[in-house]
Amino acid sequence: MRGMSKKGLTPQGEDFSAWYNELVYEADLVDLSPVRGSFVIRPYGYALWENIQRDLDAMFKATGHENLYFPLLIPMSFFEREADHVEGFSPELAVVTHAGGKELEEPLAIRPTSETIIGELYSKWVQSYRDLPLLYNQWANVMRWELRTRPFLRTTEFLWQEGHTAHATAEEALEETRRMLDVYATFARDYAAIPVVEGEKTEGERFAGAKQTLTIEAMMRDRKALQSGTSHYMGENFSRAFDITFNDVNNEQAYAHTTSWGFSTRFIGAIIMTHGDDAGLILPPKLAPHQVVIVPISRRNDDEATARVTAEAQRLATSLAEVGVRVKVDEREGMSPGWKFNEWERKGVPLRIELGPKDLEAGTVLLADRLSGEKDTVAIDQVASRVPGLLEAFHERLFERARVFRDEHIFEAETYEELKEKVEHGWVYATHCGDPESEARIQEETKATVRCIPLEGPSAEGTVCVHTGKPSGYARKVIFAKAY
RNA sequence: CGGGGCGUAGCGCAGUCUGGUAGCGCACCUCGUUCGGGACGAGGGGGUCGGAGGUUCGAAUCCUCUCGCCCCGACCA
Numbered sequence: 001m002r003g004m005s006k007k008g009l010t011p012q013g014e015d016f017s018a019w020y021n022e023l024v025y026e027a028d029l030v031d032l033s034p035v036r037g038s039f040v041i042r043p044y045g046y047a048l049w050e051n052i053q054r055d056l057d058a059m060f061k062a063t064g065h066e067n068l069y070f071p072l073l074i075p076m077s078f079f080e081r082e083a084d085h086v087e088g089f090s091p092e093l094a095v096v097t098h099a100g101g102k103e104l105e106e107p108l109a110i111r112p113t114s115e116t117i118i119g120e121l122y123s124k125w126v127q128s129y130r131d132l133p134l135l136y137n138q139w140a141n142v143m144r145w146e147l148r149t150r151p152f153l154r155t156t157e158f159l160w161q162e163g164h165t166a167h168a169t170a171e172e173a174l175e176e177t178r179r180m181l182d183v184y185a186t187f188a189r190d191y192a193a194i195p196v197v198e199g200e201k202t203e204g205e206r207f208a209g210a211k212q213t214l215t216i217e218a219m220m221r222d223r224k225a226l227q228s229g230t231s232h233y234m235g236e237n238f239s240r241a242f243d244i245t246f247n248d249v250n251n252e253q254a255y256a257h258t259t260s261w262g263f264s265t266r267f268i269g270a271i272i273m274t275h276g277d278d279a280g281l282i283l284p285p286k287l288a289p290h291q292v293v294i295v296p297i298s299r300r301n302d303d304e305a306t307a308r309v310t311a312e313a314q315r316l317a318t319s320l321a322e323v324g325v326r327v328k329v330d331e332r333e334g335m336s337p338g339w340k341f342n343e344w345e346r347k348g349v350p351l352r353i354e355l356g357p358k359d360l361e362a363g364t365v366l367l368a369d370r371l372s373g374e375k376d377t378v379a380i381d382q383v384a385s386r387v388p389g390l391l392e393a394f395h396e397r398l399f400e401r402a403r404v405f406r407d408e409h410i411f412e413a414e415t416y417e418e419l420k421e422k423v424e425h426g427w428v429y430a431t432h433c434g435d436p437e438s439e440a441r442i443q444e445e446t447k448a449t450v451r452c453i454p455l456e457g458p459s460a461e462g463t464v465c466v467h468t469g470k471p472s473g474y475a476r477k478v479i480f481a482k483a484y
Numbered sequence: 485c486g487g488g489g490c491g492u493a494g495c496g497c498a499g500u501c502u503g504g505u506a507g508c509g510c511a512c513c514u515c516g517u518u519c520g521g522g523a524c525g526a527g528g529g530g531g532u533c534g535g536a537g538g539u540u541c542g543a544a545u546c547c548u549c550u551c552g553c554c555c556c557g558a559c560c561a
Contacts, residue, residue: 008522036553091559113561146560147485154560207561227561264561298519306519338521345521356520366520484560 009346011278016222020273024151027281027347029268037149037156041265044347047289048268049159053139055191055286056161056263059183065135065163070117072141073108078116081241085115088208092144094156110143115209115234115260118164119242126256129168129248133176137163152269153226153484160264166244166256170235173257174212177233180261181214184229192267193284193399194218194274195406196228197479199452204436207260211235217451217479219406220273223426225451225481228270231261269484274402281348282370284398285391290328292320292387293349295340297356305357312380313355316365319384325391345370350394351387371397412458412477416466419480423448427481429458433465434473442467448480 009026010018024030029045041049057067073096079086089112096108111117122134143157163180167173181198188194196216206213210232218228236255239245244256275282285291296313298306313329320327328349330340337354344352354366354375365383368375371394378386409426413419422428423446432439432450443449453474460472 088560142561144560147558148556148560158561160561230561262561266561295520300518336519336521336523338519338523340522341520342522354520358520 009278009280012221012276013278019276019278020269021150023272023276023280023346029272030151035156037146039149039151039155041159044289045268048271048283048287049265051287051289052191052267053161056183056187057139059187060137060161060163063135063179063183065137065165067138068136069138069140070111070114070121072111074111074114074117076107076109078120079109081116082209082237084237085209085241089113089144092146094143094145111140112142112144113260113262114138114140114142114162114164115238115258116242119238119244119258122164122166122239122256122258123243123245126166126244126246128246129254131246132166132168132256133172134164134166135176136165137161150269152265152272154266158265160262163259163261165259166239167258168246168248168254168256170233170257173235173259174233177212177214177231177259177261180259181216181229181231184216184231184261184263187263188216188218188228188267188270189399191284191286192271192274193395193402194228194270195399195403197452197454198456199454199479201230201452202434202436202439202450202478204439205450207232209234209237211237215452217481218270218274219402219409219427219481220270220484221276221405222273223409223481225427225479225483226266226270226273227451227483228267229261229263232259234258234260275398276348279342280346282398283348283350285350285395288348288350289326290344290347290349291325291391292327292351292353293344294327294329294353294355295337295344296329296331297337297354299357302357305360308360309355309357312360316353316355316380316383320387323384323388325384325387341368350391353383369394371401410479413466413480414463419448419466420446423480423482427451427479429454429477430466430480431460431463431472432474432478432480433468433470435465435468435470438465438467442480446480448482451479451481451483453478 009022012019028042031040031042033040076095079089092112094110097104125134126132139161141157141159146154146156149155165176167176185196185198188196196218198216201213201215207230212233214231215227216229217225220226235257238258239255245253246256248254272281294313294317296309298309317327317329348370350370352368354368359365363380364377365380366375367378411422411426412429413422419428419430439450453476458477460474460477464471
């Protein structure tokens with residue numbers, strides 16, 4: 001399957017999932033670990049994550065949040081305090097039963113998410129309405145013992161951030177839930193060039209212990225949906241379970257309203273599957289580890305020309321770095337330029353500069369665009385001034401391509417037959433009654449689930465459920481789609 | 485846990501049926517020629533054939549037991 005012996009990836013159209021599996025290894029994003037289900041994130045993949053962290057973190061700070069860090073281990077009993085939460089997470093907990101050579105009195109769960117342990121401490125930190133809101137976030141690893149795993153999309157251990165906030169009123173907490181969903185949607189659009197649909201999860205798809213779960217859903221190039229970030233309103237569920245109470249302005253005791261919101265390394269999967277093509281990754285410039293790669297081209301038997309090319313490549317790289325471009329000069333020996341072109345295309349670098357003796361004589365470079373595949377001649381002394389704008393434009397084109405693709409594959413269905421047919425080709429808006437049993441039946445029969453009740457979209461007014469004929473359970477038509 | 489497949493060099497595989505010097509491609513190392521879309525030649529290094537037991541003069545190959553991994557299904561950011 002894998003292996004550099006073979007020249008290209010399996011084409012997306014032939015087997016999308018094979019394409020994905022090969023690409024994550026061939027682009028040096030991940031490697032297998034000795035423990036099944038967990039993966040090593042290699043430097044190129046981790047650099048992507050670091051860029052995601054940097055930009056998202058800035059957005060969290062800008063919305064008033066502070067970072068902190070909670071421990072990895074959580075007493076088992078904490079999970080039992082919230083009925084839905086324990087039911088949702090028990091099956092996938094990894095538990096430490098022995099330590100220091102002895103069996104522990106109380107087993108410790110490796111966090112699958114931190115609501116419980118954070119709730120325990122929030123109860124201590126919140127006494128008065130003056131202590132609220134608490135607006136905290138942590139960057140952490142979590143573990144969920146999944147049966148079927150895939151790099152980035154579903155791994156037993158994954159990296160994420162989890163925001164946990166506590167508020168005096170439901171209104172404030174609901175606002176926070178929505179605000180952070182918008183942060184995710186904005187990040188996806190402005191940094192990853194991924195268009196998303198914002199919506200609410202139905203009861204069955206809601207986070208274990210939440211009153212409301214909001215989601216951003218992105219369409220992959222196989223037209224399946226990927227839940228790419230979630231934001232939950234917990235109501236008083238966790239504050240009652242963990243006794244997060246405070247005295248309000250009237251000196252009356254009240255329960256805090258809490259939220260949590262998370263965004264994980266799964267999003268790297270979204271980037272891969274939203275933008276990638278048969279040649280490999282196409283990375284959004286703002287998150288790409290290298291925005292520009294310079295491939296110097298030598299000439300046979302001419303050390304002097306080679307030296308000049310190398311020197312010019314370095315000079316060019318410096319001038320690009322000075323205008324804030326992340327640039328890499330590929331000076332590796334023993335590989336032909338063609339080999340390097342293919343490699344950087346596979347790795348999704350937005351722009352490639354080819355610089356050889358001919359260019360030096362003409363005072364130009366060849367600038368290759370990963371998205372269009374086109375090459376343009378650009379004067380060397382204009383490269384540094386033009387590249388930032390080209391990267392900006394690259395981002396816009398990438399987003400637009402994804403947006404058009406998505407919009408071309410969203411349909412609307414009036415009948416169940418229509419839903420069954422259209423969901424084979426993309427996402428489908430349809431009216432649903434909201435009955436969980438009906439939802440389950442539809443999933444059995446079509447493999448599609450309700451991804452969300454979109455915050456914007458066709459109204460359900462005057463329509464009835466495509467499956468049961470009952471009145472709509474929601475104000476809008478829901479989105480049915482096959483999902484990761 | 486059900487169904488399917490596979491363990492032989494770093495990776496991908498052949499060899500197993502029919503027992504007899506452990507091979508191929510890629511990768512790696514050295515030297516030379518190359519370098520504008522996955523270069524070529526010559527030389528070289530690398531293996532307890534997943535593990536244990538058995539049959540045999542002789543086992544990657546046959547027998548028994550075991551361990552592990554991958555793929556498909558039931559749960560999920």
